[in-house]
Amino acid sequence: MVKLRIKEILAEQKHTKYWLYKRMDLSYQNLSKIMNNETSGIQFKTLDALCTILNCPVGELFSHTEDVEN
Numbered sequence: 846m847v848k849l850r851i852k853e854i855l856a857e858q859k860h861t862k863y864w865l866y867k868r869m870d871l872s873y874q875n876l877s878k879i880m881n882n883e884t885s886g887i888q889f890k891t892l893d894a895l896c897t898i899l900n901c902p903v904g905e906l907f908s909h910t911e912d913v914e915n
Contacts, residue, residue: 846909846910846911846912847907847908847909848882848907848908848909848910849879849880849882849887849906849907850905850906850907850908851865851879851880851895851899851906852880854899854901854905854906855899858899862876862877862880865898865899868894868898869891869894869895869898870894871891879891892906
């Protein structure tokens with residue numbers, strides 16, 4: 846399963862979800878769904894914004910595990 850690592854990156858950089866929300870062009874509810882891996886897709890413009898704001902390459906946003914959740 847592929848998951849986004851946004852929470853981990855924010856913790857490493859000592860930032861909060863609110864800090865990220867204020868810089869993103871998303872509703873707080875949508876950002877929460879993305880951060881909690883409760884979405885089945887993400888737009889390229891959102892990925893680009895995350896990479897720019899978090900100053901990281903796109904590959905760093907993701908992790909892959911063998912666990913399959915229903």
